[in-house]
Amino acid sequence: xxxxxxxxxxxxxxxxxxxxxxxxxxxxxxxxxxxxxxxxxxxxxxxxxxxxxxxxxxxxxxxxxxxxxxxxxxxxxxxxxxxxxxxxxxxxxxxxxxxxxxxxxxxxxxxxxxxxxxxxxxxxxxxxxxxxxxxxxxxxxxxxxxxxxxxxxxxxxxxxxxxxxxxxx
Numbered sequence: 356x357x358x359x360x361x362x363x364x365x366x367x368x369x370x371x372x373x374x375x376x377x378x379x380x381x382x383x384x385x386x387x388x389x390x391x392x393x394x395x396x397x398x399x400x401x402x403x404x405x406x407x408x409x410x411x412x413x414x415x416x417x418x419x420x421x422x423x424x425x426x427x428x429x430x431x432x433x434x435x436x437x438x439x440x441x442x443x444x445x446x447x448x449x450x451x452x453x454x455x456x457x458x459x460x461x462x463x464x465x466x467x468x469x470x471x472x473x474x475x476x477x478x479x480x481x482x483x484x485x486x487x488x489x490x491x492x493x494x495x496x497x498x499x500x501x502x503x504x505x506x507x508x509x510x511x512x513x514x515x516x517x518x519x520x521x522x523x524x
Contacts, residue, residue: 396420399471400428400507401499411463415471416497416504418511424484426511428493430477433459433467484514 397419405412417429436453439461449458449466456469473479482490490508494500509516 396511398507400504403498413460413462414477416494416499417471417473418507420511421481424512425481426483426508427479427481428490428508429473429479430497431471431473432477433471434469435465436468437466439464439466482508482512484512487512487514 397417399415400418401416402413403416405414412432415431417431418426419429420426434456436456436458440448442448447461453466453468458466459468461467480490480493482493487508491500491505494504494508506516508514
């Protein structure tokens with residue numbers, strides 16, 4: 356689940372992550388969404404909130420480059436590391452460590468973290484320059500396909516940038 360912080364000029368989207376300072380104190384830090392998406396590969400392209408009547412969770416769309424002309428789109432999640440605990444006032448208490456895995460976020464009362472993975476039933480789609488049309492259809496089925504995402508697909512497989520305007524129609 357994305358979270359937001361208000362700055363003087365705007366409302367900024369991001370996630371909360373656990374980090375230690377020089378004194379080994381555990382801190383919760385805000386990581387702006389743009390900073391998550393700046394890495395080369397694999398990179399998170401988008402996220403969406405999903406829910407059933409019993410639970411809510413966040414899925415991430417990750418793009419990973421396999422070779423010069425091949426890439427894979429994956430729907431990923433963080434694993435549940437434990438149940439959230441609170442103090443007498445209801446403030447969240449994060450343990451310093453859960454099976455030495457990083458805590459990334461709190462979702463629906465659970466502590467989530469570790470490595471972003473598609474092992475928990477996430478779908479994936481491997482594509483090349485020749486099958487970029489199928490990758491676009493796969494993105495549309497996932498519920499998101501815009502010019503920015505298409506530009507990322509084109510860049511990952513080295514397809515001509517002229518495809519960006521023609522494939523969304």
